[in-house]
Amino acid sequence: MLSRVAENIYWMARYLERVEGSARLVIATNQMILDIAPISQVRPLDWYQLVAITGSREGYGQLYAEVNEANVVQFLISQRKNPSSILSSLRMARENMRSTREVFPREAWESLNGFTIRIQDDLHREIPAARRHAFLEGIIEACLKMTGLLDSTMLRDDAFHMFRLGRYLERADMITRILDVRGAGMLDSWEQMALPMRNAVWLTVLRSLSGDQMYRRRVEPRVRGPEVLGFLLKDPQFPRTFRYCLNGVVACLESLRGTAATQKVIRAIEEGLDQADVEALAEGGRLHEYLDGLQIHLGELHEGIGKSYFNTPASPTHG
Secondary structure, three states: OOHHHHHHHHHHHHHHHHHHHHHHHHHHHHHHHHHHOOOOOOOOOOOHHHHHHOOOHHHHHHHOOOOOHHHHHHHHHOOOOOOOOHHHHHHHHHHHHHOOHHHOOHHHHHHHHHHHHHHHHHHOOOOOHHHHHHHHHHHHHHHHHHHHHHHHHOOOOHHHHHHHHHHHHHHHHHHHHHHHHHHHHHHHHHHHOOHHHHHHHHHHHHHHOOOHHHHHHHOOOOOOHHHHHHHHHHOOOOOOOHHHHHHHHHHHHHHOOOOHHHHHHHHHHHHHHHHOOHHHHHHHOOHHHHHHHHHHHHHHHHHHHHHHHOOOOOOOOOO
16 A cells, blocks of 8 residues: 555544544533533633643634634634634545545545535534534534444455554544543642532543443443543543553554554553553542643654654644
8 A cells, every 4th residue: 555545544534533523522512511500610611621622722812812602613613724623624534535535435435525515515604502412413423424334345454454543543632632621621620629510520521432321331320530530541342442542553553564663652652551540640630741641652653653654754734
């Protein structure tokens, strides 16, 4: 497989996963604010935290003078000047698939192309708050349909493994960002919040990753910070945990005959994950430093993948 083709497949997967993750994040935040705002004296989260999660503070500040729900939602969903918005990510996913159509089933290209056109048409008009939930649910459903189609119809060759590699790495990165802003970012105000309110924040973390039901099946009905953190970092069986994604990355790199550079970073991530004391991290205020370390390692892994398979570091045309 040509390095150019491999890079486009990798980024198509990352952008598609970013679209779905961003839609889930906006839905969960909206629900949390509606549930907690009327009864809480402490604001455990606000819309601007979504900008922080996507690492787009500087870009937001260049486009908007005020932080409010309307501006943040537009920035995250439909702002063409934001390279991480749902619209921008979807257009980039389509562009990367268009240039590598020969390795994908015809139905996949037709589905993604049609999906992108529909979303662009919808976003020519402002989406009212009352319709936002249904609109974003439609985006999630379309993304799941696309990934299911590719899982069901692609050859299990290098192109498929590169697709899965990009998807797992993007999802792992989103998990650490959500935990950093929603979990670590809240620890400073923990003492001002009643225990039920703290648990409600952790419930939102689970919902941001569609993990609330599986957490209750896997761990226990009660939602507690250390248990939630342990589940989302270390559980090997739920597809939206860091461990599961890391295992997926390892399997893909093995199929792609991974290089020494990527194996070294993987070992460092695995050692840090195995040694993590989730009880201390959830209650002791060092969660941000730990997650920051994971994000640095993921960045190193991304750079190693670029050098090993694309003959170049991360391209400036990609996010």
